[in-house]
Amino acid sequence: MKFFVDTANVASIREAYSWGIVDGVTTNPTLVAKEGRDFKETILEICNIVNGPVSAEVVSLDTEGMVKEALEISDWHPNIVIKIPMTKDGMAAVRRLTKEGIKTNVTLVFSASQALIAAKAGATYISVFVGRLDDAGHNGLDVVFDTVQMIDNYDFDSEVIVASVRHPLHVVKSAQMGAHIATVPFPVLDSMFKHPMTDIGIERFLKDWEKVPK
């Protein structure tokens, strides 16, 4: 399973990347706005830190506008993946961009039928928003399970991204289901390293090491 970090915060990305387990980055308009910085400058700085796919989202709602934005943004750096919302216009844009060799990440996917459409359109990545589904009283992981199964059944090229991750169990359960990627917010990724018994164990080993004659 690949890990992407779900943030536009350059300091967090730099730190997470230094851990050696980050394969890419996803951003969205909300995450970029939070940083209060220029969009292009932020994305380019991220591309210079991480050697892997970096998702940047278009904001147009019509196919022509999305394709125009996508062509411009994808020109900034070879690692950029264009994030496109799950709409009819969006899927028409995905089809055209795929033909042009531009990688896409279909975002705001909340059902297996939407995921199937995105795969048919030729999406490189399909982002299933598990946390927001859970928030709305559904089981987001059910959609991940169904999507992975459909992709496998028909050998679609798309990779499933588990997005809107809220806790480590979302990542672990998705890994068991065979999801290709989890895009994880920095605090959740950080917490995946931790277990109190590891800290206690290290403390005990160090204490005992002091008793070894030197």
Ligand code: E4P
């Ligand atoms: C996906 O790529 C999105 O950036 C993200 O996972 C959205 O998650 P949220 O529900 O935490 O906003």
